[in-house]
Amino acid sequence: MFELAGHKCTICGAPWMEVHHIDELSEGGLTEYENLIVLCPNCHTRVHSTGVPGKPELRQYKLKQELLYGLPVLSRLTKAERTFVALLAKQSPESQLLFSTKDGIRYELDSTGTPVLAQAIVDEYGSLLEFGMVSINRGICVQDSTGNLHAVDASLQVTDKGLRWVRYLVKAGKLPD
Numbered sequence: 001m002f003e004l005a006g007h008k009c010t011i012c013g014a015p016w017m018e019v020h021h022i023d024e025l026s027e028g029g030l031t032e033y034e035n036l037i038v039l040c041p042n043c044h045t046r047v048h049s050t051g052v053p054g055k056p057e058l059r060q061y062k063l064k065q066e067l068l069y070g071l072p073v074l075s076r077l078t079k080a081e082r083t084f085v086a087l088l089a090k091q092s093p094e095s096q097l098l099f100s101t102k103d104g105i106r107y108e109l110d111s112t113g114t115p116v117l118a119q120a121i122v123d124e125y126g127s128l129l130e131f132g133m134v135s136i137n138r139g140i141c142v143q144d145s146t147g148n149l150h151a152v153d154a155s156l157q158v159t160d161k162g163l164r165w166v167r168y169l170v171k172a173g174k175l176p177d
């Protein structure tokens, strides 16, 4: 939690940290990652005494911080990504460098014969690709009319960053379900 906050207040960046429940315990808020935010004593006191920034703003701050630290927002992962992360978490570190999805990552050739990632794949694994948790490992190649080779089938390769992230999720017990 502190590590993810960069050891700073999520609002003002001051290097003193307290943990605040966005939905208060008294309101049934849970002590789990999604509901916690790291604040300095000043901001923490202000949030409690004045209610500013409010809960939607606090969640915005938290989201901004997650994006800043280059982490996908778990609740925004697609079903395919959740499945992928869950499977990764069960594998040993050595065996998870290469990972073929069930039906592979497909490329489609556009009108000029240039392979583009199939739209479905981009949608399904968009967050993980965007945050650099996985990369595309190009597999089977075809030759177009000008003699250039293009990959038309490939697999997802987990990056070092992706591995660290999954290990962190396992350790923190917050794998997507």
Ligand SMILES: [Zn+2]
Binding pocket: 009, 010, 011, 012, 013, 014, 039, 040, 041, 042, 043, 044
């Ligand atoms: Zn602060």
Ligand SMILES: [Zn+2]
Binding pocket: 019, 020, 021, 044, 048
């Ligand atoms: Zn608090």
